[in-house]
Amino acid sequence: MSSPFLELERALPADRFLSDPDVLSSYARDEAERAPFAVPAAVVRPRTTAEVATVVAFCAERGIPVVARGAGTGLSGGANALAGCVVVSFEAMNQILRIDPDERLAVVQPGVVNEELRQACARHGLWYPPDPASAPWSTIGGNVSTNAGGVCCVKYGVTRDYVLGMESVMGRGEVVRIGRRTAKGVAGYDLTGLMVGSEGTLGLVTEVTLRLRGARAAERTVVGSFDGLAAAGRAVAAVAASGVVPSALELVDRHCLKAVDDWKRMGLTDSGDVLLLARCDAPGPAGDEEAEQLLACFEQGGATWSARSTDEAEAEALFAARRLAYPALERLGAVLTEDVCVPRMLVPEMLTRIERIAADHQLTIASLAHAGDGNLHPMTVVPPGDDDARARGHAxxxxxxxxxxxxxxxxxxxxxxxLLKKRGLAAEAGPGVLALHRAVKTALDPAGIFNPGKIFT
Known part of the structure; x- marks a missing residue:
């Protein structure tokens, strides 16, 4: 029996189309432990926008689902394949096309790795701020898809704040350019902002124009140790009330600290149950004043110990430990993770509720947080084969x-x-707002092929 994709395979260069079952299975899912997935019917690894357009036009005509994929580091199932779909992997579209120091912008393909872009910008005295924990592996296309944030977004914003424009392949295979490359521009609807965070449900992004900043000032690092989440939460609230906007404010609880210590022997658990890691980067004396204010906030919250780090290597090691927390927990079993955000002043209350939920479900819930903007990442580890623990973790x-x-x-x-937050989004947005989402998707994806079943459908 001939393949239903034979025409597509012939329309593409020889090395673009993949159909080997073992290879296809490696493109079936992202890193979300709780999300369902299937093996795709085919994988295409394009190198040009024209090749992407060929795939989309072929699939739109036949009603074949198309799922975009970057590095597969997502944690919500957004890149998971479904039965009969074509996965379009952007791993080969990985070129930095332009870095313009005068206009402070970069033009990149979606497969460029976040950290590689940041390093390339640094060589020009420029900085691309969005820095998710997956920055060494995740791609700009994936970051755009989820509107990724990171450690410094408390002060500098998320991916959407840096996307000026893009080239995209839309619902029938048509190629469009939206946005701008100027410092200002207000013509028409903000279609660029609409595409950022759309998780591949509205079109496939094939090129991104990004705003850059000048090299940042030297950072000061402040560390505080606390005897529990409630005290650390009070310190976070004190920082929010103070008016200081740190360039980072991260919370790492005792379970994360122990997991990293057991792996890397860093001695993190010697200082206390919860660490707050803060940075400020105001230039000159203002930066020193901010550091002192952060210390005062930590003490106000009830820190058992706090200090301004004078050793840059030590400060870098502490933030590296924060990034190691998730892989350290993965060594212990499957990590079920959440990603919620609450008003900053309510971080103490949310942390208290997480501890209560852990006790009610007889679980250990580890907590990481971008505490400066109220973004919490509670995680529970499920030992291999423990279905009861997995069910309690889900609940x-x-x-x-x-x-x-x-x-x-x-x-x-x-x-x-x-896939994981569909119920939550329905509760958060309500029927009227969901209807607006569906109307937008219908207008931009008339064949209904882009990442169906994700977000709200």
Whole structure:
């Protein structure tokens, strides 16, 4: 029997189309432990926008689902394949096309790795701020898809704040350019902003124009140790009330600290149960004043110990430990993770509720947080083969979503909705807003082929 994709395979260069079952299975899912997936019918690895347009036109004519994929580091199931779909992997579209120091912008293909872009910008004395924990592996296309944030977004914003424009392949295979490359521009609807965070449900992004900043000033690092989440939460609230906007404010609880220590022997658990890691980057004396204010906020919250780091290597090691927390927990079993965001002043209350939920479900829930903007990442580790723990973990994380919403929060701060947050988004947005989402999708994706079943469908 001939393949239904034979025409597509012939229309593409020889090495673009993949159909080997073992290879296809490696493109079936992202890193979300709780999200369903299937093996795709085919994978295409394009190198040009024209090749992407060929795939989309072929699939639109036949009603074949198309799922875009970057590095597969997502945590919500947004890149998971479904039966019969074509996965379009952008791994080969990985060129930095332009860095313009005068206009402070970069033009990149979607497969460019975040950290590689940041390093390339640094060589020109420029800085691309969005820095998700997956920056060494995740791609700009994936970051655009989920509107990724990171450590410094408390002060410098998320991916959407840096996307000036893009080239995209739309619903029938047509190629469009939206946005701008000027410092200002208000013509028409903000279609660029609409595409950022759309998780591949409206079109396939094939090129991105990004705003850059000048090289940042030297950072000061402030560290505080606390005897519990409630005290650390009070310190976070004190920082929010002080008016200081740190360039980073991260919370790492005792479970994360122990997991990293067991792996890397860094001695993190010697200082206390919870660490707050803060940075400020105001130039000159203003930066020193901010550091002193942060110390005062930590003490106000009840720090058992706090200090301004004078050793840059030590400060870097502490932030590296924060990034190692998730892979350290993965060594212990499957990590079920959440990503909720609450008003900053309610971080103490949300942390208290997470501890209560952990006790109610007889679980250990580890907490990481971009505490400066109220973005919490509670995680529970499920030992291999423990189905009961997995079920309790699922129930606990759903409760955490509900508690965040009850505090006026949102179901995702940076991971995206994907498959895992559909119930939460429905509760957060309500029927009227969901109808607006569906109307937009119908207008931009008339064949209904782009990442169906994700976000709200």
């Amino acid at each position: 606990a994380l759903e409760r955490i979503v509900d508690e965040a919403l009850s505090l006026g929060g949102t179901v995702t701060g940076e991971h995206g909705v994907g």
